[in-house]
Structures are given as C-alpha cells and as structure tokens.
Amino acid sequence: MYSFKPYYVVLWVILLFVRDVISLSPLEYQCTLNFFNRTLNVSQNFKIDPNTLLYDFCDGSLKPTDALVICDGQSVNLIRTTQTTNKLITPSDIQCFSSINTLNIDTFKVSKNFLLGPFSQSLSTVSLHNGNSSIFDIDIGIGKSIPIPNLNIKLYLSGPLNIYFSSLLMVNNLYLITQTLQPKYKINYINDLVGISKSFENIFTYTHFIPSMNNILVNLLQLTLLPGTNLSSFSSFSTYGNVTSFSLSPSNSAVYPFPIALASIPTCKNKNTGFSLNYQIDTPVGFIDLSNYNETVDVTISLPNAGNLFNVNGQFPFSALPKKLNILEFQNGNFAQFNFDQFLNKNSKIIKLGDNNMGGVFPTSFPTNFLSKDVSLYVNDNQLTGQIDESWCEIDLDISNNLISGQAPSCVVCHYLQPFTNSIFGGNQFTNLNENCTTIELNLSYDNETKSLLLYGKDLGFSANSFTLDNPRNWATSLVTTNKEFQIKKNLFATGPIAKGFNITFPYLPQGPRTFEITAYNQFSPEINSVTENSGVFTIIGKYFAYNCNVINVLISDEICFVSSCNFNQIQCSLNSLTQTNSDSSYDSSNSSTIIVSVMDVSSTFVFSLNQNL
Known part of the structure; x- marks a missing residue:
C-alpha cells in the first residue's frame, strides 16, 4: 500500500485541475512514474507538459520502441518497456495499476518469485523477453501457481530449466522460447499433477523432452524439438488422447521417429483430431495402424517433409489411417505406391501426396465410389501413369510432372496455355494439346x-x-x-x-x-431482328440468345425447330416437316408465322414473315 506523503497531496491537486491534459488519475500517474523510474530514464523517453510540468505518459513516447503506455480513461491499460537499469522489478511495481491488461518488458530483470505475483486481477497478458531463465526458479506447492492467463517468455538458459505443470494451473496460453536454438542447458516439462486436471488453450514451447499430458487437456500444442531431444520421451505420446491437435518442428535437420505411441491410445479415450510432423521421419519398425482414432471427428495428418526413410521396405508406412481422415499431407517422401481406395473415403477433403517417387496407375475416371467431388487431390511430381477423362474436369487436381499420357480432356486442351492450368497439368505426355478449343x-x-x-x-x-x-x-x-x-x-x-x-x-x-x-438470361428476353430460311434451315438473327444450344427451344407455328447451332446473336434450327421430305422443300412464306424463342425459362413470341427484318 502507498501512504500519502505531502508531495502526493500536492500532486493529486495538480492532477485534478489538469485532467483535460493528463488523463491518468493521481494514483495511476504515480504508479506509472514509479514503474518507469525502475526500468529506464523517464526524462529521455517521455515529454513533460509545459503547463503542469508532469510527464504526459498517455500522449506517446519520445522513443516508442523503448517505452509505450496505452491509457483507457484515467487508467493504464498497457505498458511496454525496454529495461535499461539494473533494478529488479517486483510485483508491487505492477500491483498498483488498477486496470492494467498487458505488460511487456524487454531485457527484463525481476525479483525472485516475480511470476507468482500478486498482481492486479485485470492483468491477463505478460511478455518478458531477453532475460534470465532464473525467472522460473519459483516456489512449488499449494497456492504457488502463476496467476497470468497469457504468458509469453523469451529467455536465455543460465542452467537446466525444469517447468512444473503445477505452477501453470492458472495459465491458459503459454509461449516459451530461448534466444538460441542450441541452448547450453536442457528444457524439461515435469508433469506433477496428481488428482487434478488442467486445461490449456495453446502451448508453444521449445523443449528437449516430450512432456507427459496425463490429466492435461490442450487445444493446440506446438513443440520445437531442440538438439539432443530425448527420443525415449516419445513414449509420452500415449498420453496425448486429450491433446486436440499438436505439431512437432525440428530446430535443425535432425531425423526423429514417428510418434508410434499414438496408436496405443484407446479409441474411447482418443480425442486427438490430428498432428503435424515437420521433420524428416525415421524408418518405423513396422506398418503403423492409426485405426484407433474416433470415427466422430475429422482428422488431419500433415507430414510435409516425410523424407526418404519413412517407409517399410519401400512401401507406404501405414497399414490403416483414421476412418474419418479429412486432410492427409504426405509430401517429399519415398514409397512405391498408394492405394487410394484403401486409405481414402468420402470424408477426405484435402489429399497432398506430392514428390514421393510414387508409381502406379492413376484412376482414368474420378472414383465417385469412395471420393466426393469437393476433394482437393494433389499428386504432383511422382511417377504415375495412365490416362484421365472428362470426369476430372470439375475436380481440384494437380497431376503435374508425372507420366500421364493419351488424350487430355477438353478442359485441359482449352486452358493448357493458361499459367495456372499449365502448372497443375504440365510435365505429362498428353498427345492432343495442339488441338483447338471448341467446347466452351x-x-x-x-x-x-x-x-x-x-x-x-x-x-x-x-x-x-x-x-x-x-x-x-x-x-x-x-x-x-x-x-x-x-x-x-x-x-x-x-x-x-x-x-x-x-x-x-x-x-x-x-x-x-x-x-x-x-x-444474364433471367434479366433479358430474347429479341429477334430477322428470320431467314434456306433448304429447311432457319437462321434467326437477334440478341440475348445463348452459346449453349441445350438451353434454347424454338417453336415455329407450333412446330419444334431443332437447334443445330447458336451464339449470343444467332440461332440456326430445322423443322422435321421439311428435313424429312426432299432437300428442295422450303417453308411457305406467303403468310405470317409465329415464332417462340425460349432461353432457359425466359421466352419471347414474334410474328414474322421470312426474309424480312422485324
């Protein structure tokens, strides 16, 4: 608690009269001044109001990269500072702020047990960058949890760093990295939760060990594996049934194993919806069975850089994939063949199998028996053979740089020269790409x-x-x-x-x-300017017709005139009554006739005489 000394009373009175210039309340102003006096040279970072001779913290900093204050009414909402002093910041330097939401300190120096607080209940986000890992040398035990929902830490390791999950019971989002990807000491998360459960929204951290997730629920877990990661800790993946989604990324080019322990999670306890392995994967001891995934949730598996080792004797390394596999990315790998009908189904929406040296015959027709038409299928840069037909034209497909041959479907012929189309079909052996496009x-x-x-x-x-x-x-x-x-x-x-x-x-x-x-056919009725007839073929000139003859119907004196060609301005059609007789027959033009032209569900009726403009 702060006691009111005489100069505080004077300061209070001054602030009451100048609140139109300085928005902070007297206590909030004094708290801000005390905080910055501990972290930097205040006079070099904030200007003084000439009327009040007080620092105008809320009106911007002279050095915005070193200090920033965001105010909300009479209170401080956010503070960002780069600490240039050797003074230790304590929780009491923060607790006096009534409504602070975010604290960001670069090159931080804080007191022991700083993270334990206490802080104002409004403080929800703390970012501490480029300081010593001793910040986590905190007391462990009942009531010793960090009271900060969103914790963002970047530090250098001054010794082995052990982080106990019991100290994170009040943390919802944790971001923890080191200043280097090759720290001298190890980072380890210790799961000491017994008889208590904990939920996290997100965890992003560097680590040398795969942490156990017993009694822990996580929406998204992102681990960067540092050099020297303990491979035996991969057995902890058997506890990841309550991790909704996770990703593993390497800090270097090291090869790591597939988390095979995932396959041992009982289906009834498996709430995992997928994972991303962003490293080259070592050869498994046998085929991997992931049929233990829940059939009620969509699953994503992403292996963007699987590597040459991840196969079983050259074969696709999985014997079974999740039944409701929504997204499969297996790229830059090495396996002989992929059984589309075995591993994919109508739940599959995005399939990326590029650059795997994969052979086999690509399906000639789109396999509607086990794939839905809204699938995206990318099998570029492989050794696939075969031909494709028109059924692939409506599919989001990439078969570039394979050995597909034969006649390309009309959709490819028409647009092969378009750069994007060329990028998804080029590098094959189609034989008809020099033909004209006549099918639009x-x-x-x-x-x-x-x-x-x-x-x-x-x-x-x-x-x-x-x-x-x-x-x-x-x-x-x-x-x-x-x-x-x-x-x-x-x-x-x-x-x-x-x-x-x-x-x-x-x-x-x-x-x-x-x-x-x-x-737009439903906004304009067909218009006719003239009708001519020659050897039983009627030519109708006008506008608002169509390029698709299947949507045009013509009646001449109540008889169907069969359309043979059309465009926006012209229709040609024939009457059976003339074409079924000899070719010299012609239409009786002595009387006016009625013609009805329908485009889609819009029609117009005209009375005409042959060879006369209407």
Whole structure:
C-alpha cells in the first residue's frame, strides 16, 4: 500500500485541475512514474507538459520502441518497456495499476518469485523477453501457481530449466522460447499433477523432452524439438488422447521417429483430431495402424517433409489411417505406391501426396465410389501413369510432372496455355494439346438476393484467371466449381448498379483469344431482328440468345425447330416437316408465322414473315 506523503497531496491537486491534459488519475500517474523510474530514464523517453510540468505518459513516447503506455480513461491499460537499469522489478511495481491488461518488458530483470505475483486481477497478458531463465526458479506447492492467463517468455538458459505443470494451473496460453536454438542447458516439462486436471488453450514451447499430458487437456500444442531431444520421451505420446491437435518442428535437420505411441491410445479415450510432423521421419519398425482414432471427428495428418526413410521396405508406412481422415499431407517422401481406395473415403477433403517417387496407375475416371467431388487431390511430381477423362474436369487436381499420357480432356486442351492450368497439368505426355478449343459453353444468371451473377457451363477454366471481363476492376470473381461455375460480384470499390452482362475474353485458348458477349438470361428476353430460311434451315438473327444450344427451344407455328447451332446473336434450327421430305422443300412464306424463342425459362413470341427484318 502507498501512504500519502505531502508531495502526493500536492500532486493529486495538480492532477485534478489538469485532467483535460493528463488523463491518468493521481494514483495511476504515480504508479506509472514509479514503474518507469525502475526500468529506464523517464526524462529521455517521455515529454513533460509545459503547463503542469508532469510527464504526459498517455500522449506517446519520445522513443516508442523503448517505452509505450496505452491509457483507457484515467487508467493504464498497457505498458511496454525496454529495461535499461539494473533494478529488479517486483510485483508491487505492477500491483498498483488498477486496470492494467498487458505488460511487456524487454531485457527484463525481476525479483525472485516475480511470476507468482500478486498482481492486479485485470492483468491477463505478460511478455518478458531477453532475460534470465532464473525467472522460473519459483516456489512449488499449494497456492504457488502463476496467476497470468497469457504468458509469453523469451529467455536465455543460465542452467537446466525444469517447468512444473503445477505452477501453470492458472495459465491458459503459454509461449516459451530461448534466444538460441542450441541452448547450453536442457528444457524439461515435469508433469506433477496428481488428482487434478488442467486445461490449456495453446502451448508453444521449445523443449528437449516430450512432456507427459496425463490429466492435461490442450487445444493446440506446438513443440520445437531442440538438439539432443530425448527420443525415449516419445513414449509420452500415449498420453496425448486429450491433446486436440499438436505439431512437432525440428530446430535443425535432425531425423526423429514417428510418434508410434499414438496408436496405443484407446479409441474411447482418443480425442486427438490430428498432428503435424515437420521433420524428416525415421524408418518405423513396422506398418503403423492409426485405426484407433474416433470415427466422430475429422482428422488431419500433415507430414510435409516425410523424407526418404519413412517407409517399410519401400512401401507406404501405414497399414490403416483414421476412418474419418479429412486432410492427409504426405509430401517429399519415398514409397512405391498408394492405394487410394484403401486409405481414402468420402470424408477426405484435402489429399497432398506430392514428390514421393510414387508409381502406379492413376484412376482414368474420378472414383465417385469412395471420393466426393469437393476433394482437393494433389499428386504432383511422382511417377504415375495412365490416362484421365472428362470426369476430372470439375475436380481440384494437380497431376503435374508425372507420366500421364493419351488424350487430355477438353478442359485441359482449352486452358493448357493458361499459367495456372499449365502448372497443375504440365510435365505429362498428353498427345492432343495442339488441338483447338471448341467446347466452351457459357451461361449467365443473376441472383437478386445475393446481388451476384453466376457464370456456369463447361470448360470455363481452372481459376478465375482463365478469363477476363469488361472493366475488370469492377468485378470480384470467385471459383465455385472447377471449370463449371464462377460467382461474379461487384467489386467493393465499384459504383452504380451491377451490370447484368459483359464481354468475356478467354486469352489463352490454343487458337488464340476469343471474346463472347453474354447477358444474364433471367434479366433479358430474347429479341429477334430477322428470320431467314434456306433448304429447311432457319437462321434467326437477334440478341440475348445463348452459346449453349441445350438451353434454347424454338417453336415455329407450333412446330419444334431443332437447334443445330447458336451464339449470343444467332440461332440456326430445322423443322422435321421439311428435313424429312426432299432437300428442295422450303417453308411457305406467303403468310405470317409465329415464332417462340425460349432461353432457359425466359421466352419471347414474334410474328414474322421470312426474309424480312422485324
């Protein structure tokens, strides 16, 4: 507690009169002044108000990298400082702040048991960087827990560092690293929790030991393995059933084992939803069975740099994967073949199997029996053979740099010269990439509720960069279904109503760029300018038609006219009554006739006489 000496009373009176300049309350001001007097030279970091001759802590620092105060009304909310003195900071230097939320001290020097407090209950985040590991030389026992929910520590090791989980009972998020990835001493977490459980939101730490997670629940655990990591501690992974997700990263190029103890967790106790191993993995003693994962949760397994050793006699090292495997990343490895139907199912959403020297025959058709069409499948840089058909056109696929051969599907032929498409299909042995693109089908509709356009059809491209629109800055285009659907919205910076039509250009077609004029079919009725007939074939000239003849219906005097070709401005069709007779037959043009042109569910009726403009 602070006693009121005479000069404090004078200070209080001054602050009451100048609160429009200095927002801090008298006690908060004095607490701030005392704190900075212990950490740095106050006069070199804060300016003095000429009217009050008091430091204006809340109005910014003269050296923002060394000192910063953020105020909220009459209270301090955040303090950041770089300590340049040798004075020890104590909890009482912090406790006097009534509403402080965040404390950040660089090159810290603190008293013994500093982390134990007590502190103001409002203090939720403490960051202490570039100080001595003796900060964790704290008393252990009942009531000796660190009362800081979010603890961020960067330190140098002055000796072996043992951190007891009993001291972290009040910590929710822990971030602890050393100044170097090759510290002289070891870091070890000791699980001394008996008859008590503890939950963490996140733990990110350097370590030489895999900590036991008995009685501990963690949402995300990220461990960086330092040189000399104890490999026998990998047996602790048998206690990771309550670790929702974890990742292991190397501090160097060391090879580490797969955490095989995960396979021993009973299914009924296994709440783990996945892991990421960011190191090269050693050869396992046998095939790994991960069928013990819960079938009710989506599982992610990420092995981005598996390495050449992680296989069993050259074979894929798993005998079973989680039944509800959502994401599998196994890249930069070395195995002979992958059995898609054995390891994948309709729960699989993202599969990355790139650069594994993997052979075998790639499925010719998309395997709808065990994969859903919203899967992303990346098998680039392997030795896969076979052919692919049109069923792959709507799939997010990367088969670049394999041995796929034969006829490429039309979606690839049309867009192979587009850089992104080339990056996911290039490096194979397709035989028809010099053919022209003739298969693009375009449709456009407008959704009044979402105020967006839907461009849909066939062979539209593998990305929004496959085409350009008029005034491209006015549009925001996103892929809905590969090659089939794109949503088009007005850019946030564009003004005025959204246009219901535009010119769309495909600049990378093998025969050269091609531009189409298109409008939203449900916003414009077909218009006819003229109708001509020659040998039973009617040519209808107008606008607001379609490039997809399957969506156009034509009736001439109540008889179906079968459409043979179409575009935005022209339709050609034939009447059976003429084509089934001799080729010299012609339509009776002596009388006016009625023609109905329907595009999707929008139609128009016209009365016409042949060879006359309407």
